[in-house]
Amino acid sequence: MIKRILYCLVILVMVSCEDVYIANLNESEDILVFEARITNTPSNNFIRISKTTNFYENKAAPGIPGARISLMDVHGGEVEAYDNGDGYYGLDYGAIPGQQYKLKINLGGVEYESEYETMLVAPVIDTLKVKIDTIKYYRYSSFGDPILKKFKAASSFVDLDVNEQISHYFFKRKMIVQYRIDNDAPGFGTPPPPYYGWRTLPQERDFNIAGPPEFGSFSQIKDHSIGYHKNEIGDYVDEEVLKELGILSHQGWVMILDQYGISEKTYNFYKTLKAQLEAEGKLFDPVYPQIQSNIRCVSDPDRKVIGYFELSSHNRTYYYHQGYYSAKMRYYQFDDFIPFPADGMVQQNDPPPFWEYPNKPGRPLWQ
Amino acid sequence: MINRKILSLLFSIFIVVTLHAQEKIIDIPISGRFQSTSLENFFQQVKNEYGLTFYYQQEWIDSMVVNQSFDQVSIKNALEKILGGTKLTFQFFQEDIIVVPKSTIKEYSVDMEQVDLLIIGDPVNEGRYKQATIRGTVFDGKNRERLPGAVIFNKTINEGISANKNGDFVWELPAGEHELQLSFMGFEPRNQKVKLIENGTVTFDLFEESHNLAEVTVLGEDQNGSRSQMSMVKVQAKLIKELPVLMGEADVIKSVVMMPGINSVGELASGFNVRGGNTDQNLVLIDGAPIFNTSHLFGFFSMINPDAVEDIVIYKGGMPASYGERVSSVMDVKLKDGNTETLKVYGGLGIINSRVTVEGPFKKQKKSSFLFGGRSTYSDWVLRQMKNVEFQNSTARFFDVNGNINLNLGDKNELKLMGYVSGDEFNLNSNSLYSYDNTIASLNWNDAFGERVRSDLALSYSNYNFKLTETSDFGADLDYDLSTGIENIGFKYALSYLPNNSLKFETGFQGTGYRVNPGKITPVTAGSEIVSEKINDEQAVEMAGFISSDFDLSERLAMSVGLRYSHFLNLGESTVYFYEEDKTKTQESVTDVKEFDKNEVVKRYDGLEPRVSFKYDLTSESSLRWSYQRVYQYLNQISNTSVVSPADFWKVSDTHLKPLIADQLAFGYFNNSFEKNIEASVEIYYKKLKNILEYKNGVSLVMNHNIERDLIQASGYSYGLELLLKKAKGRLNGWISYAYSRTMRKTDKLLDEETINRGEYYPSVYDKPHDLSVIANYQVSRRWRLSANFVFASGRPTTLPELRYNYGGEQIVYYSDRNEYRMPPYHRLDFSITFDENLRNKRMWKGSWTLSVYNLYGRNNPYSVYYLKSSPQNLDAGLYGLFKFSIIGVPVPSLTYNFRF
DSSP states (O other): OHHHHHHHHHHHHHOOEEEEOOOOOOOOOOOEEEEEEEOSSGGGOEEEEEEOEETTOSSOOOOOOOOEEEEEETTSOEEEOEEEETTEEEOOOOOOTTOEEEEEEEETTEEEEEOOEEOOOOOOEEEEEEEEEEEEEEEEOTTOOEEEEEEEEEEEEEEEEOOSSOOEEEEEEEEEEEEEEEOOOOSSSOOOOOEEEEEEOOOOOSOEEEOOOSSSOOSEEEEEEEEEEEOOGGGTSOHHHHHHHOEEEEEEEEEEEEEEEEOHHHHHHHHHHHHHHHOOOOTTOBOOOOOOOSEEESSOTTSOEEEEEEEOEEEEEEEEEESSOOTTOOOEEESOOOOOOSSEEEEOSSOOTTOOOTTOTTSOOOO | OOOHHHHHHHHHHHHHHHHHHHHHHTTOEEEEEEEEEEHHHHHHHHHHHHOOEEEOOHHHHTTOEEEEEEEEEEHHHHHHHHHTTSSEEEEEETTEEEEEEHHHHHHHHHHHHHOOEEEESOGGGTTSOSEEEEEEEEEETTTOOBOTTOEEEETTTTEEEEOOTTSEEEEEEESEEEEEEEEOTTBOOEEEEEEEOSSEEEEEEEOBOSSOOOOOBOOSSOTTSOTTOOSEEEEEHHHHHHSOOGGGOOOHHHHHTTSTTEEEOOTTOOSEEETTOOGGGEEEEETTEEESOOEEGGGTEESSOGGGEEEEEEESSSOOTTOOSOSSEEEEEEEOOOOSSSOEEEEEEOSSEEEEEEEEESSTTSOOEEEEEEEEEOHHHHHHTOSOHHHHTOEEEEEEEEEEEEEEOSTTEEEEEEEEEEEEEEEOSSSEEEEEEEEEEEEEEEEEETTTEEEEEEEEEEEEEEEEEEOOTTOGGGOEEEEEEEEEEEEEEEEEEEEETTEEEEEEEEEEEEEEEEEEEEESSTTOSOOOEEOOOEEEEEEEEEEEEEEESSSSEEEEEEEEEEEEEEESSEEEEEEOTTSOOSGGGEEEEEEEOTTOEEEEEEEEEEEEEEEEESSSSEEEEEEEEEEEEOEEEEOOBSSOOTTOEEEEOOSSSOOEEEEEEEEEEEEEETTTTEEEEEEEEEEEEEEEEEEOTTOOOTTOTTGGGTEEEEEEEEEEEEEEEEEOSSSEEEEEEEEEEEEEEEEOOOSGGGOSGGGOOEEOTTOOSEEEEEEEEEEOSSSEEEEEEEEEEOOOEEOOEEEEEEETTEEEEEEOSTTOEEOOOEEEEEEEEEEESOOOTTOSOEEEEEEEEESTTOOOOOSEEEEESOOSSBTTTTBOEEEEEESOOSOEEEEEEEEEO
16 A cells, blocks of 8 residues: 555656647747758759748748749859749759859849858668568556557668768658559459559658767768558558458558758758757757758848758669568669559559569569 | 752743643643552652653652542643642643742742843952953753854843854953843743853853744854855755655755745756856855755755755855855855764655664764764666656666764864765666766864964865766667766865954965866777767866955944955866957867967966955844955856756866856845844845856757857846845744846857847846745644745746748747747745654654645646647647646655654
8 A cells, every 4th residue: 555655656746747838929020931952853953932920820821932043153153943833943953063052042132142062972872671670659548557559560771871972861751552452263254353552651751861870980870760661551541442352462662762962061950950849848958949041141131031051962762672571571672663643543454564563574583 | 869950940941841831741631549659659650651751859759648549630630639738839841740849930930030140250350341252152951062053142232143153152242241142943042141240151051942943044144154244045954854845855955945036946957046147156065065966866856965964054145255166156055063972863764765864972972973874765666666668767766975073173173074975877768877976075174273263174075977878779889978077176274363253354265176077988888889089178276365354343334355366277188279359169260279288277367356245233133234246157067958957067267268257236134133033134136247158059068079169158147136034933933035036148249150139138047037935834733833835936038939930841940039938937835744753852762754745736837848749739730839848747745754863
């Protein structure tokens, strides 16, 4: 009994509380926000201009069109961006490694400029691994009992080079799950064609950045996680519907991986963004930093501007791995990726041309 | 047997106490048939059966017999029946009964009015001297321990003084009759008439009250300060133990924050803020040795064992010239001397920790004594029993051991050795294991040369080490230890001279050596991929000389002047970078690099620190006081967390980091009415600070080889009004303190990166305009005591997101100006009830139970307000939320058993 009382008392103390807090915030003037990523891949370049909104404002601020934007190099070369609408701008230019560039923006006669940034060499992945992981987390019952939740997932890891030319990376990946449903063979005649289905998962939005460990001299970043995905088909499509159609005979994953080589300064910028998003206000948390901009208003230096001009090298690669758990599960890389149409399913004898599968003609032999 | 005179004296001292004591004893019912029973046997039987002890002279009761039968008759009525027709009568004292002849009572009543006249000097010399000096010592009459700080008030001339830390006092008075009132916290006041003929020596005994009443002494005049001293708070150990506290563990720091002008940093935060200053601006000394981390268990407890504390003195301003080093305050913790008469053991059993202390003489009556104590926690075991997995995966443990030895080397020579060791370790369900330890030692040698000269030599050592063990999810070869620390060696010699009662001189010098480890990385495993890395140790020496004098300018005006000169040397070995003027310090703006050899002077700073204070007596009970002080601080704590963390490290002033300088002016009105038992004070102050440490936005301070590039030096000011109203004695006692204060800062540089809030003034993170504390203790009966305290403080300034925007598909926020907003106010009510098992002096084991409830009405006081990637308010708009985090949002009861034997 005394033991129970003791526990209760300590629990009472240790149960800290987290409540929603409604602050009486001042109305502030909106500030221009520039988000710019220029790479060696023109189709990947974009600049977006938008504005801030007050914290409790329900509507997101629309993009701002009509700006004149150009990328300038140190030799005076200038490439102008084009307006894609809704505040987005494209730039038909592939930045050259080793060159320095800055961004110049004219919006309504007001001039903005970034600092000069240096283009890095194209990033490469040294090793890509996929392995089965058990992801564990705890939920608590209404009585406070911890309930262990776990699921199996395919986790992907990369090893990356660290050298004088490139040492920091940023990843974005898109996962497409493919599945094939075979009909039960009828008693006579040819069986009906199978169903081929696919679904593109929402892009992971976390800022996945990689840099060498803080202390030490490293030539490699090892086992950097680029994410995990659950392998249960029922997590993505209605299993009951699938069962009505037939038997799931194949499942696989296509991964479209965008790898960026970023400067240490850009790495720190993303690290600050992550810190802001992951803050928990707990004991000994650091004072929250304001996100710093590398773009300033030239016409009026006192004018506040938010945003970042990121000059990063880019490399897109495509991978496939089978959707079953085995020790042999691994990615293979392929180059002739055919874009998948919107999520869907077709019934036909041959796989659609974008369909990826082991031993597909033109692929390395799957063993 | 006790002779008649002593009995008479006992009566005269204890009569007031008996009024309370009787209340319950007189009702104790007794039963029994007593036929031809001698009175002595009757007393013995009552003692055996009811625990009541009788005091008497054998000759008074010889031949007296009892022939009575009692059935549940109160002891009072029984004794009245037995002694009714005799020459004897009786009185109750505590749980005892004193039997005396009726004539004694008559004598006593005469004594109470006239009090025994104490003649000092040879009557032959009466009228020969106009002035004479009393040298006295005030003792605890029970165990002959000296009572430091006992107050001696002269009702005849309406003046008072306090005994020094040895219970001694020296007082020059006009020859003639004086009526003295002696008082000491928890002891019965004693009135003593004195006829002063010529210089002489006296001793006074005071006796404990029958109950413990919490008292705080906020003194303007004390052995620690000058007669014009102000802005000083003195907290007695008794108060520390009687306030309702979290987990039932008395806490030194949590007690002092109840005083005006002293704020708590927050729940579970170590340190305290004085008049808006940072926590590193407080010099905390234990018996003269500095402490660099004052907390256990990430702020749950103070590092000082409350059982070992004699008293605490905090100078918020008007600092004596003998103190310096920190600009906001000096907190001087005096540890108890061991009992010189008997061996005593006491301690407490709490929910997550326990403590024990042993003290006693090496040899009875020899006045050399020892005191050893220790505390340890079983919080680790408790955490393991938790359902919450985060707690199960956490670690939290600490221990501390303290000890001191007092060697009495003659009447005027005393040596005290103190040692303290502590260790802490905690991990909050993460890969980071925090551990830190303190090792502290001091030697204090007090020597009196003749009657009026005294010297104090203090040597001290303090070592604080912090270690963070970071384990990696990717293998042990990426595990590393990050360590920081500071080592301090100091000496101080002070000489004081008191030519007469209205003049005092003090002079001395001190030296402090610092060795700081700003950061070191070491791999945990052999063959690790982590490379050892170290930032050069910092070495520095701080020296100071001081001189001061207290004197009376007139009957009503007293003055204290002091001057301190501090000299600081930053010593090599080090590499110093020099930067272009008027440019932000970066690698690109480096103009020169200079290497300094070991012990070579890298940078030198010095400064004069004047101290002046005045006191003008308006009446015998009230005075106006004014003080000015300047203090230099050459040591700073580097931190970019919102509260002080054990990982914060220390840094000495260097080529780029100038010393912090603070000037403070204070003015106050004080009213100490001994008669009315009410004390009141009002103080206003203005403080100006130069070279305050601030940080550039988002910098990383750990293992930073060029930290000067990320630091900003700012200026600032604080001002405030502090009120205190206190009733120190009586069944209901306590105090109310209120402070209104502001603390503002401003960056001076015009460079963008080194400017905060466009160079405008902004509130410091410790700016809490309103701070109210109400403390009340009520003695319900001899054994039951209630205590409660209520605190209210304005919320801490904070920086909140004002704007939001999308970036990279995420919702990011743009924060307001620094500290533009304020968290909700902090308020809390605590309550405790204490039951003393028994109060009898003869009973060896004395225990008490304290049930306390911390945060009685379960206020969710905010620890922090922060932006979280969670959508509590409006999912459609993708709006993430602001959350308030409270550490203790529920009432926390605790039960503690304290004992002594």
